[in-house]
Amino acid sequence: MSALSTITLQSTRLPSGSFGIWATTEQGEVVSIHELKKQGFAWHWKSFFGTMLLDITEVDGGQALILTPSMALDYFSQPASLLHGTLNWSAESLLLKELAVIYAAALSEGWFAPSFTDWQKGTVGWKLMLPGEMAQAYEALLMQAENQGAAYAKEWFAEIIAEMTVQQEEVMSAWNQLLVEQPVLVPGQESSMEERLWWDEEDWLMAIGWKTDGVPFRTCLQLVEPEEQEEWGLRLILQDKQNPNQLVEFDSNDSLALRSGTFPQHWREHIQERISKDLDKCIRVLPSLESAGQSGSIRMELSDDEAWEFMDQGSLGLLQAGISVFLPTWWEELKLMRPQLKAKIKSAVGSASGRTLFGMQQLMEFDWKIAIGDMDLTEEEFMRMADEKKRLMYIRGKWIQLDPAFLAQIQAAMKQFQRKKGLSFRDVLEAHLLGEAGTLSGGTEADTLGQDAPDIAASLRIQVELNGHLRSMMKQLQQTSGITVVDPPELLHAELRKYQLEGVSWLLYLRKFGLGGCLADDMGLGKTIQFIAYLLHSRGDAIKGKVAVDASASASARAKQSPALLICPTSVLGNWQKELERFAPSLKLHLHYGAQRARGEQFAFAEAIGDADLVMTSYNLAQIDEEELSAVEWDVVCLDEAQNIKNAYTKQASAIRKLNAGQRIALTGTPIENRLTELWSIFDFINPGYLGSLRQFTHNFVGAIEKTGDAELTSQVQKLIKPFLLRRVKKDPAIQLDLPDKNEAKAYVPLTVEQGTLYENIVQSLMERIDSLTGMEKKGLILATLTKLKQLCDHPALFLKETGRICEKERSNKMSRLLEMIDELRAEGDSCLIFTQFVEMGHLLQAAITEERNEPVQFLHGGLTKNKRDELITRFQDRTLPQEEQCSIFILSLKAGGTGLNLTAANHVFHFDRWWNPAVENQATDRAFRIGQTRDVQVHKFISLGTLEERIDEMIERKQGLSEQIVGGGEGWVTEMSTSELRELFALRKEWIDK
Numbered sequence: 001m002s003a004l005s006t007i008t009l010q011s012t013r014l015p016s017g018s019f020g021i022w023a024t025t026e027q028g029e030v031v032s033i034h035e036l037k038k039q040g041f042a043w044h045w046k047s048f049f050g051t052m053l054l055d056i057t058e059v060d061g062g063q064a065l066i067l068t069p070s071m072a073l074d075y076f077s078q079p080a081s082l083l084h085g086t087l088n089w090s091a092e093s094l095l096l097k098e099l100a101v102i103y104a105a106a107l108s109e110g111w112f113a114p115s116f117t118d119w120q121k122g123t124v125g126w127k128l129m130l131p132g133e134m135a136q137a138y139e140a141l142l143m144q145a146e147n148q149g150a151a152y153a154k155e156w157f158a159e160i161i162a163e164m165t166v167q168q169e170e171v172m173s174a175w176n177q178l179l180v181e182q183p184v185l186v187p188g189q190e191s192s193m194e195e196r197l198w199w200d201e202e203d204w205l206m207a208i209g210w211k212t213d214g215v216p217f218r219t220c221l222q223l224v225e226p227e228e229q230e231e232w233g234l235r236l237i238l239q240d241k242q243n244p245n246q247l248v249e250f251d252s253n254d255s256l257a258l259r260s261g262t263f264p265q266h267w268r269e270h271i272q273e274r275i276s277k278d279l280d281k282c283i284r285v286l287p288s289l290e291s292a293g294q295s296g297s298i299r300m301e302l303s304d305d306e307a308w309e310f311m312d313q314g315s316l317g318l319l320q321a322g323i324s325v326f327l328p329t330w331w332e333e334l335k336l337m338r339p340q341l342k343a344k345i346k347s348a349v350g351s352a353s354g355r356t357l358f359g360m361q362q363l364m365e366f367d368w369k370i371a372i373g374d375m376d377l378t379e380e381e382f383m384r385m386a387d388e389k390k391r392l393m394y395i396r397g398k399w400i401q402l403d404p405a406f407l408a409q410i411q412a413a414m415k416q417f418q419r420k421k422g423l424s425f426r427d428v429l430e431a432h433l434l435g436e437a438g439t440l441s442g443g444t445e446a447d448t449l450g451q452d453a454p455d456i457a458a459s460l461r462i463q464v465e466l467n468g469h470l471r472s473m474m475k476q477l478q479q480t481s482g483i484t485v486v487d488p489p490e491l492l493h494a495e496l497r498k499y500q501l502e503g504v505s506w507l508l509y510l511r512k513f514g515l516g517g518c519l520a521d522d523m524g525l526g527k528t529i530q531f532i533a534y535l536l537h538s539r540g541d542a543i544k545g546k547v548a549v550d551a552s553a554s555a556s557a558r559a560k561q562s563p564a565l566l567i568c569p570t571s572v573l574g575n576w577q578k579e580l581e582r583f584a585p586s587l588k589l590h591l592h593y594g595a596q597r598a599r600g601e602q603f604a605f606a607e608a609i610g611d612a613d614l615v616m617t618s619y620n621l622a623q624i625d626e627e628e629l630s631a632v633e634w635d636v637v638c639l640d641e642a643q644n645i646k647n648a649y650t651k652q653a654s655a656i657r658k659l660n661a662g663q664r665i666a667l668t669g670t671p672i673e674n675r676l677t678e679l680w681s682i683f684d685f686i687n688p689g690y691l692g693s694l695r696q697f698t699h700n701f702v703g704a705i706e707k708t709g710d711a712e713l714t715s716q717v718q719k720l721i722k723p724f725l726l727r728r729v730k731k732d733p734a735i736q737l738d739l740p741d742k743n744e745a746k747a748y749v750p751l752t753v754e755q756g757t758l759y760e761n762i763v764q765s766l767m768e769r770i771d772s773l774t775g776m777e778k779k780g781l782i783l784a785t786l787t788k789l790k791q792l793c794d795h796p797a798l799f800l801k802e803t804g805r806i807c808e809k810e811r812s813n814k815m816s817r818l819l820e821m822i823d824e825l826r827a828e829g830d831s832c833l834i835f836t837q838f839v840e841m842g843h844l845l846q847a848a849i850t851e852e853r854n855e856p857v858q859f860l861h862g863g864l865t866k867n868k869r870d871e872l873i874t875r876f877q878d879r880t881l882p883q884e885e886q887c888s889i890f891i892l893s894l895k896a897g898g899t900g901l902n903l904t905a906a907n908h909v910f911h912f913d914r915w916w917n918p919a920v921e922n923q924a925t926d927r928a929f930r931i932g933q934t935r936d937v938q939v940h941k942f943i944s945l946g947t948l949e950e951r952i953d954e955m956i957e958r959k960q961g962l963s964e965q966i967v968g969g970g971e972g973w974v975t976e977m978s979t980s981e982l983r984e985l986f987a988l989r990k991e992w993i994d995k
Contacts, residue, residue: 030062572900
């Protein structure tokens with residue numbers, strides 16, 4: 001392009017508020033950016049002749065430079081000239097040039113100010129204050145802009161100032177200060193339309209600091225509290241702006257009548273006009289202040305209610321209108337001083353001489369008190385004051401405020417607890433555990449009681465003031481170390497470890513108050529022996545009577561105490577029976593089990609249990625024989641492996657919760673396996689109603705904790721369960737078990753070609769159907785596929801249901817590897833447990849190992865009778881048997897043999913297939929790794945490479961389980977995955993197929 005060519009500068013306003021500048025030739029073509037900068041900005045120093053302009057936008061036929069509002073102002077306001085070539089301007093560009101000259105002059109001369117009119121409308125704006133001829137020219141330009149479709153002309157100036165507040169530190173600092181002092185400048189904040197109308201423009205500009213106020217003082221109102229029974233007073237005060245300590249009081253009815261103090265002479269010319277103007281503003285803000293006898297003056301006296309309104313609301317309005325207000329020094333403290341309703345527990349409650357507590361629903365005797373600051377009022381005092389219906393009241397040398405809304409809350413709270421017939425021990429306990437413990441007057445501990453009914457406003461705080469006995473009890477519930485440790489039972493034929501004796505003491509302490517507990521010690525720490533010791537302690541007198549005197553005397557002694565009930569899985573009934581016979585032979589046992597058990601006929605069950613100390617039965621029978629078991633008022637009901645009632649909706653769990661008992665105890669090493677609701681189910685058994693209903697617990701805690709891991713809610717659950725859940729783990733140095741080591745290793749094995757082919761067929765079938773199903777059908781298909789793949793990873797014969805013959809080990813690398821490892825451990829004289837979740841796999845393994853090694857192999861599963869199970873356990877554990885009668889390889893169904901058994905004769909544990917729940921697998925492992933084990937335990941977990949077994953194992957390793965957060969195991973549930981996640985999970989990595 002020729003340097004002498006003629007170009008026309010074009011402009012347009014962009015949606016962002018910036019401007020697009022480009023140039024066209026005489027032929028209408030858009031010139032390049034390079035030529036635009038060269039010719040269109042040859043005189044523009046601020047952009048360094050266009051070189052600093054880097055932002056570009058697209059226009060029809062080419063590109064345009066982007067100029068910010070302030071850069072555009074500078075560009076269009078400068079005269080343009082070229083030494084070579086001719087420069088023309090489009091009509092819109094010429095308009096912008098003329099506007100820019102005016103805007104530049106306004107900025108330079110200060111001919112602008114915040115727009116009072118815009119502020120009154122609740123928006124931010126600016127107005128120009130131009131001299132005569134320039135103002136007329138500006139109005140004409142605005143009309144021209146409107147006609148040319150450039151209605152943005154007026155907005156351009158506001159955008160220039162907005163950009164300047166960002167670019168210039170001084171301007172921005174001043175603007176921010178203005179917003180802090182007068183937030184009403186920000187649209188939609190604080191100030192209503194009525195409040196904006198209190199101002200005139202000049203006052204407003206002075207108030208925001210835009211104009212200087214020449215008046216040397218400010219007008220103030222002071223509220224004076226009454227002496228004795230006089231009314232509240234209002235005083236008109238003038239305050240020197242330079243010396244705030246100089247105050248002069250005037251008569252509000254006569255602005256020239258000085259009441260106190262002296263004022264400088266230079267004030268005189270301003271006093272009458274300013275006081276009259278400010279009093280008029282006060283009356284417009286608060287019409288109730290106007291004197292009835294003299295228009296334009298204010299009243300000198302206010303009633304209590306008027307004074308309260310003045311302090312609470314009126315003073316804020318006056319401040320917003322620019323009138324300073326002096327309030328009593330105690331007002332700010334009084335505003336923050338919220339009355340609190342307190343329930344003071346009577347001194348006898350919880351003491352040895354007082355009424356015995358009996359469970360969570362025991363009602364507490366208490367008196368209502370109302371605390372205001374450090375002052376306590378009785379219920380009678382407070383209600384007598386409330387009857388006077390005053391907002392403010394002077395009592396005991398202090399002013400207090402009585403809020404009608406708070407009075408309504410007080411009445412609602414009292415009615416609520418009247419309906420409940422008082423505070424329950426559950427209410428008190430929850431208040432103590434979740435409240436903010438503090439010291440009130442007299443050094444009394446008090447704790448916030450959360451609302452439990454929607455009719456009590458959230459702002460109401462009800463405090464429970466504990467007496468000395470309950471304070472001590474609460475402390476011991478939260479710190480078990482403070483509980484007095486009992487002596488070991490005389491009739492216990494065993495030595496208790498220190499932590500076991502502490503567990504017994506904890507259960508007995510809860511028993512004193514009719515409270516249940518969950519003993520959740522790590523697997524293998526001796527929950528069984530602790531409960532046996534607890535039984536001996538709790539039934540001590542009756543048992544001693546049995547030993548010391550004849551049968552008739554013992555029956556009489558025993559009639560005073562009902563029997564205890566133990567419910568446990570069928571697989572461990574025999575184990576409990578032997579442990580009780582071994583450690584507590586003085587206890588009289590009754591086994592409610594088998595076809596010959598007493599049931600049906602009236603009194604048959606009661607006669608059968610006779611004077612038994614302990615009745616034992618299974619979970620299945622607890623539901624089947626619900627009628628018989630619920631007819632007895634049990635001394636204590638204990639659930640072993642209490643996770644069996646983790647599903648609160650089952651008939652079994654429901655039947656067990658209905659049993660009558662003085663105390664309820666749960667024994668479990670895994671109070672949570674998958675869901676937080678499992679913990680609720682156990683707690684609703686041991687202390688019914690303590691955690692609220694399942695719906696309430698789910699709403700308050702479960703959703704947020706399981707979805708987001710909410711730390712605060714997790715902490716609240718921990719605080720609630722801590723007093724009633726005792727958990728010790730093997731790794732705790734305080735336990736001092738001196739157990740041998742447990743070494744875990746994973747045995748990774750590839751699939752055979754046969755397994756790989758079948759695996760891919762199963763996965764393909766799933767993916768072809770998954771998207772066409774929803775709800776339970778989809779979930780069922782996923783679970784069925786999981787089972788098939790797990791069976792296939794074990795052995796093709798299991799998946800193909802090839803039963804009745806010995807399966808070839810070559811078809812499964814898992815089986816081959818297991819047989820090799822068994823050869824190695826048996827060569828060393830070691831014994832092993834082998835866990836599988838599939839009963840048919842157990843039979844296949846039993847046949848294959850027996851064939852391979854030609855030695856006895858046992859298999860314990862749910863289909864065996866109790867006597868047969870006991871026989872298998874004894875044969876495996878008893879190393880004194882003749883060599884030919886011993887058995888050193890024990891296969892167990894995970895469900896039937898994973899809990900409750902003591903199998904310390906084994907020092908190797910194989911998990912042939914994975915349950916994918918660390919808590920369940922650890923339970924099974926701890927059949928061998930527990931007290932009594934003298935050798936290191938080797939744990940082997942089999943994983944098929946390239947399959948979902950490997951991927952889920954990786955997920956388990958990464959995931960921090962819910963149970964670890966709350967009590968100390970968890971798993972991800974596969975059915976909740978999306979289709980894409982399932983595809984990734986199930987896909988077979990073929991490089992691991994054994995070729």
